[in-house]
Amino acid sequence: MKIRVLAILSVISVLIVVTVSSVILTSAGRELTQELQINRVTSLNRFAQLANDASSDNDTTQLQREMDRYSELYGEGILVRLQQQTVRSGDLSEDRAEVRDALNRASLNLSDTTLSPIRPFGSGTEVISRSFGTASQVLGEAVLEVNPEAAREKLRERWLVVGLAAVALGALLLLAAARITGWVLRPVHRLSLAVHELETTGKTSHLPDAGPPELRELSRSFTAMANTVTESIDSQRQLIADTSHELRNPVGALRLRIDLLQLALKSEPEKAAAAGVVAELERVEAILDGVLKLATAEHRAFEGSTRADQEAEHKHHSVIDPFPILQGEVERAMPAAERAGSVITLAQPEQPLHLACNPDELAHMVGELLTNAIKYAPGSRITVATNQTEGGLAVEVSDDGPGLSAEQRTASTTRFWRAPQHSKISGNGLGMTIVDRLAQANDAELVLEGRQPHGLTARLEFRQPSGGKDG
Template sequence: MRRRVILILGSLLALLVIIVSGVLMQNASVDATQQLRLTRAASLNRFVQLAASLDADHGKLQQEMDTYSQLYNEGLLIRMDQQTFTSGSIDPRDPQVQQVVENTELNLGHTDIDTINPLSNDKSLIARPYGNSTQVLGAVIMQVNLDSARELVLQRWVLVVLVSLTAGSALLLLADRVTTWVLRPIHRLNEATKALAATKTAAPLEAAGPPELRELARSFSTMAQVMTASLAQQRELIAETSHQLRNPVAALRLRVDLLKMRLGDEADPQGVRAVEKELRRVETLLDAVLRLASADHRLSELTAGTTLATGVADSAPVPVRDLLIEEIERRTESARNTGTELLFNSGQETEFWVSCNEFELQQMIAELYENCLKYAPGAPVLTSLTATEQIVEIIIRDHGPGLRTKDLALVTERFWRADPTGASPGTGLGMAIVERLAQANGGELIVEAGVGGGLQMRLLLLRSAAPRQGVHLG
């Protein structure tokens, strides 16, 4: 933006400098021309008087003419008594001179000098006839030397150009300083806005620049602080509410169990099962909300550039292949009960290490498998593990019904479920938790349609070097 503003202001200043310089240069030419015109008109009148008063003394007239030509380096031509007297470099045979002579014989004088152009080499002729009331007795023609005047005008032009360039540079520098003074607070405000959008944390914004921008910076700081405080209160409210609800739910489950024991055979099995089912749903939801709040908090730590005392666990390399094998073994029995086969293809036996919180990586893998077993029962689930120099990619692919293209972008939305009827168990928070935990660990979750059907979930994490021998990872 600064470059565009400077470009516009520079163009306007250049136009202004060109206009002002043109006017000053024109005035310099006109002024020099006017001075030359006055002096040469006086000299022309003097020779007219000499020619009219010295008709018989041609020698003295020629002497005056030669003296003038030597002094000013200008040519003179005087016609009188059918004779022509010349001095200097004027050539009577020059067509331009002959034309002027013919005009003087018709009593047509010419004493005007064109505006001096220092870049031109044109000659200038002035002439004045003299005589009585009935006839033209003679004429004086002067070839004006414009070299001195042109040199003077050129010097003035150079001075005007230098002064104009200096003034223009000073104005451009001033415009640059003013533009920087005005735009720097805008850039800071833009950066603060981006930081607020990314970190959800208010950063201090210095009030600088014009009064209007200072007021805008103060208003933005106030708004950012209010928004940050509001978001923090919302997170705390969700987490605290979920945590506080666990005790009443646990107490309610205990009372249901006691009620079953007291009623014995009189208890309504269907009603008790319905109550227990709803209790399990509430417990699952509370647990998912707490994990989501924790994931959001971890993500806000990463984006804000802060770290808490998760310390060694965050920085220690985590073996991905071992974790996948453990999770597959843990879920093999429950998968068989639904007719699902869990397959693992690492491509090679080499272990890959990632920079990630181990507990959070276990959570992410567990959620991905839970999603496959929930929405693709009876279909095989294939797990692949690949790596590049920087990235380790975990690919978990089911062969279930999959999702429509328009629904793929909604998978990580909170409380969005592929089964809107709620017939299948779940809270709609699992994939949102995985996405936020992946981002909090510098990774990414990509959900896409599998080739030939089903859903493919790719978890990309930053690769880490293997730990040194003897380092304890527990």
């Protein structure tokens, strides 16, 4: 947008400069033309008067002397045709067509003393003429050659001065246009970034009170609205976390009562009914645990949501070797994998690799991914590996199980979403959501891809750490 506005202002500035320069240069040309014309007409009138006196006295000596002196001084020819003879100086001759035309018009008592407008890069000379004599009789004609080269030189100098001034003015106008455009559009750009930030993170940084009054008021209104939205989101998230935490006490008390009740039950139907209640209670406990973990993960994802906070958070993360953490999670998942008939393989990297991440949260993410692979792909071969990527490092957990379709992979990070084919497997649909939020909190991205010929690959992509290992 800034480029488009600046382009329009630049065109307007150029038009202003060109218009002003054209007016100044046209006026300068007209001024020099008038100045030259007045000067030469005065000289022509003087020679006409001298010629008239010479015609009366029949003595052209004074006339010839004055004409020669003028031609020598200005380099312009003069031709005076009397009734008895023709007097000339310089290179002016009646052999030239324009001189003959001027003499013919003057013989008809038609004076021609108008010069064409001077152009800076023209060439050639012009002639002006007039007759002299009495009121009733033309005694002769005087023709004066006009060489406007000196005036052209002056006009070229003025063109140069005006051109330099136009360039300076144009540069000044463009600079002013750039400053004004930046002053007006900078708050709009900040507002656009703030809207995107609010949309993606639920938070936004405070907009500076800058720019035109209307945009300052808009920035203040948006900041107030964004604060309200952020407070509402935080309140909802806190409500979910508090509710989940508070429900754990009554659920724990309910479990204790059911355990005591089971001790008093004698018949098998009663025990079966109690077992069903316990199973549902365990499901509720799993959901509460998942909601608490999700609330913590979302809080981590949002607490460093602004650009400045993201940079500070990234610096705060420890630069660690992920292999020992992956090794610990694989060992922890081994018993469950053996019960499900799965085999877990941990790929040893060729050289130590490092990434910027919270160690506990990396362990949590890898543990969730291993749990999902064991639960939803029983009997499969599960591989855990770290790979160097162009932008950093990736931690992969892949299996050769049934996998998920492209649409299911897209929806898998939605809260409480579960694939239809997994409806009979216990779970709360929060595991992948928690991993996705924790990845965001660690400046990483969770990518789910299909594996050939079948299976699923969950990859945590971390950007390259900027620094050495941080203990």
